Amino acid sequence: MKKSRKFLSVLICLLAVTCVCFFTAYFAGAATKSNAQIQSEIDALGDRMKQIENEKSDLQSKIDSERQTVKSLSSELSNLNHEIAIIDEQVIIIDSLLVQYGEIVKEKEEQIAELEVEIAKQQRMLDDMIRMSFEYDSFASTMEFIFSAENFSDLISRMDLISYHLSYNNNVLEKYKETSKELENTKAEYEDSLQKMSDYKAEKEALKEQLVEKQRIAAEKQAQALESVEEYEKELEEKKKYVDQLNSEIKALAAMFAKEDKSTYSGILLFPLPSNASYTVTSYYGNRQDPFTGKQDYHNGYDFACPKGTEILAADDGTVVIAAWNGGYGNCVTINHGGGLMTLYGHCSSLNVVSGQKVKRGDVIAYVGSTGRSTGNHLHFTTYKNGNLVDPADYLGSKF
Numbered sequence: 001m002k003k004s005r006k007f008l009s010v011l012i013c014l015l016a017v018t019c020v021c022f023f024t025a026y027f028a029g030a031a032t033k034s035n036a037q038i039q040s041e042i043d044a045l046g047d048r049m050k051q052i053e054n055e056k057s058d059l060q061s062k063i064d065s066e067r068q069t070v071k072s073l074s075s076e077l078s079n080l081n082h083e084i085a086i087i088d089e090q091v092i093i094i095d096s097l098l099v100q101y102g103e104i105v106k107e108k109e110e111q112i113a114e115l116e117v118e119i120a121k122q123q124r125m126l127d128d129m130i131r132m133s134f135e136y137d138s139f140a141s142t143m144e145f146i147f148s149a150e151n152f153s154d155l156i157s158r159m160d161l162i163s164y165h166l167s168y169n170n171n172v173l174e175k176y177k178e179t180s181k182e183l184e185n186t187k188a189e190y191e192d193s194l195q196k197m198s199d200y201k202a203e204k205e206a207l208k209e210q211l212v213e214k215q216r217i218a219a220e221k222q223a224q225a226l227e228s229v230e231e232y233e234k235e236l237e238e239k240k241k242y243v244d245q246l247n248s249e250i251k252a253l254a255a256m257f258a259k260e261d262k263s264t265y266s267g268i269l270l271f272p273l274p275s276n277a278s279y280t281v282t283s284y285y286g287n288r289q290d291p292f293t294g295k296q297d298y299h300n301g302y303d304f305a306c307p308k309g310t311e312i313l314a315a316d317d318g319t320v321v322i323a324a325w326n327g328g329y330g331n332c333v334t335i336n337h338g339g340g341l342m343t344l345y346g347h348c349s350s351l352n353v354v355s356g357q358k359v360k361r362g363d364v365i366a367y368v369g370s371t372g373r374s375t376g377n378h379l380h381f382t383t384y385k386n387g388n389l390v391d392p393a394d395y396l397g398s399k400f
Helices: 002-031 035-135 139-147 152-260
Strands: 280-283 286-289 296-299 302-305 311-313 318-325 331-338 341-351 364-368 378-385 388-390
Antiparallel strands (some): 311 364, 318 331, 341 378
8 A cells, every 4th residue: 555655656746747847848948939930920810810800700791681681571570460460450341341241131132032022923913914915805805895884984994994904014014124123133233242252352361371471481581590690699709709819829929029029118108199189088097988888897008089090109119019900909000119018009090010010219100090899080009018908107108
């Protein structure tokens, strides 16, 4: 047992020595990197960041496009819902009219039944008329009926009877014709109205089916668009995290770059805007209300609001470490002034220097803009000492 413990102790010691040797060699190797090597790595990371920013921009465009699709489909669905609601109301009205037509139909059927009874009655009367006419068909029979009268009064009565008989026959025929025509019109009117209402209802129900199908398709497209937005936003968030990682690596390399540079800055930094520039300090170093979230947040520099295109000046002699897109800073310049001091100039509209370039105090390095995470044209100015954020006011040496 004692031998096992002794062996384990020796093994742990050997591992510890190995780890110490490894990390010592690693950091020694890092420390021995030349500024040229560090600058090369920063440039490579800057290129990669630019590529990622382009990918982020493409993703954002896709997100905006899909959101516009969702908005358009929402409007389409709203219109379809409105149209379907109107059709539902029309179908309800049609059903109500069909009920009314049902009552009218019942009334018409009763009328038809009465008319058929009347026609049957008139048919019998017509038959009687024809029979009587047949019995008294000949002129001789009519004359015999007239002159067989017993007296003058009976003669007059018989003549009136014949006249009435002829008139009645005509009336019966006319009534029969009118009743038959009325029956025919009533049936035609009923059947025509019923057919029109049934056709109209079928047309509306078919239209509703088409609208419901369009609604289903639009809802599916909207769901797909929302799913795409969610996927793109997840991918965009991963890109943002990657950019943050690249920024951290660049910051670490820049700090290493500054430590390797043994030169020192002049003592007081030059204000980074021309003396005749019109500007306003909109944010100071320290805690402030974030303009995007509205929450209290740490602000790592000063914001000077001024017109787009205003010249941005190098605060002191030094070497440009970064001159590229830099995440939320947008177009950005970082200068190493030596002695561990670095300055950052963010949200530029355009750049006037490149990485590795030597600059002099007061050189125009960029122009004011609103690129990156910005709410308007301004210069974001940050200072680092040995890789740590420090208040720029301590180095500018003047009130502003």
